[in-house]
Amino acid sequence: MEASNITTELLVEDMKKTLDFYKDVLDFEVKMSFPEEDPFFAIIRNNKAELMLYTREKFLQDIPDFAKEKMGGTFALYIRVKDIVELFDDLKNKVKIIQELYSTSYGKLEFSFYDCNGYVLMLHE
Known part of the structure; x- marks a missing residue:
């Protein structure tokens, strides 16, 4: 394996609340969100620090084993x-x-x- 990058993806309960927190409290910018209205996925950045955000509900559709995780x-x-x-x-x-x-x-x-x-x-x- 030759890895070129690693990005942390956080599961979130409420995308709007999370985006507001990271924008208003920690000065992150939303680089991309999908879909634009009521997104379930977003990429945020502050300088060189980048995070991916994914709603827990949507993620569990893809990987249901995570339902038991806190x-x-x-x-x-x-x-x-x-x-x-x-x-x-x-x-x-x-x-x-x-x-x-x-x-x-x-x-x-x-x-x-x-x-x-x-x-x-x-x-x-």
């Missing part, structure tokens, strides 16, 4: 950002914080929070 999963999106102190101050009242801003043992500043679907986002600088 939303949010057991992974975290680890996202490098700039100006993390200012970003933390801006987000701390808009999201459910898991870990306050702190210095890690490996020299990074980090904080983490839940997105609107229960996924963990860990931001670091």
